[in-house]
Amino acid sequence: MARIKVDAVKAAAVYHAMTRTVNGEHLLDDVAKEVLRKQLWQIADYCGLEIITYAVMANHFHVLVRVPRKEPISDRELIRRYRVLYPNPTKYQSAQFEVIQSQLKANGAEAVAWRERQTAMMGDLSPFMKLVKQRFSVWYNRTHQRFGTLWSERFKSVLVQAKSGVLRTMAAYIDLNPVRAGLVNDPKDYRFCGYAEGVAGYQPIQRSLARLVDNGKSLGWSRTHDSYRQTLFGKGAASRTDRSRIDRAELEKVLKAKGRLPLHRVLRCRVRYFSDGAVLGGHAFVLKHLRTYQTLTGRHSRTAPRKIPRITDWEVDLSTLRGLRRTVFG
Numbered sequence: 001m002a003r004i005k006v007d008a009v010k011a012a013a014v015y016h017a018m019t020r021t022v023n024g025e026h027l028l029d030d031v032a033k034e035v036l037r038k039q040l041w042q043i044a045d046y047c048g049l050e051i052i053t054y055a056v057m058a059n060h061f062h063v064l065v066r067v068p069r070k071e072p073i074s075d076r077e078l079i080r081r082y083r084v085l086y087p088n089p090t091k092y093q094s095a096q097f098e099v100i101q102s103q104l105k106a107n108g109a110e111a112v113a114w115r116e117r118q119t120a121m122m123g124d125l126s127p128f129m130k131l132v133k134q135r136f137s138v139w140y141n142r143t144h145q146r147f148g149t150l151w152s153e154r155f156k157s158v159l160v161q162a163k164s165g166v167l168r169t170m171a172a173y174i175d176l177n178p179v180r181a182g183l184v185n186d187p188k189d190y191r192f193c194g195y196a197e198g199v200a201g202y203q204p205i206q207r208s209l210a211r212l213v214d215n216g217k218s219l220g221w222s223r224t225h226d227s228y229r230q231t232l233f234g235k236g237a238a239s240r241t242d243r244s245r246i247d248r249a250e251l252e253k254v255l256k257a258k259g260r261l262p263l264h265r266v267l268r269c270r271v272r273y274f275s276d277g278a279v280l281g282g283h284a285f286v287l288k289h290l291r292t293y294q295t296l297t298g299r300h301s302r303t304a305p306r307k308i309p310r311i312t313d314w315e316v317d318l319s320t321l322r323g324l325r326r327t328v329f330g
Contacts, residue, residue: 053175
């Protein structure tokens, strides 16, 4: 199935992207996680994307990223981004870049080709993920004296409606990865996720979470933090000792009875719609992108938006594009 993306020339979009190591092996220790964390920020800056939050685990990583609407990029900004990507250039790269800089002033043929190569890597989810996976693979293989593929397959992505309640739920789901894995009781204690960076004072994450929680209002990090913890932990916002998933039998009982659970408890389950649903949002949002996809591909199957069971208050009646046959909760 072709990846569903929004044309960045027309509008901004938000995606949840994730990828796993080959065979799902637990290859990433704390050193590797830290390298990958830094590369995510470095390459997002180069590509001109905004990381809302992320989680780097032992055998996979998630990133919630906003791809802005494409705007013309000045040569000065292209140079800055290039230096972000190559902070320690080789002698050959330095010499080549000097030629490019002189060509840019004269708008020579090499400069035109260089601009095209750089801008082709910017403002798009796919080049961003490709660069992250390639660069990390090179580092990992060289450091661990190995060769061959590191990642299992092409990355998954879900187009997420840029609506506060939807994005906040997705962000919390990503930040709670280490809690679901039983590594910590509170994601603030797991240094390789966006929420922990925000708590530690990293302003880009604080600003991103503020936009989710406060609907664009500047209410300050303290208010943002308190509100976001309500999503993570419910009333009281204190970390819980029941750090793993909820009991499977209890979950089945609630689903069968068409009952409800608090959102923070559901987010401690694996919700496969959030990683395999292709599009996530309100019914109209999913239907719009389904029709766009059908127009682009010529596929006109009986596919229709599928409502996600109301096992909790999703704030928005969530729908997804793909109907999942396997267990979707737990």
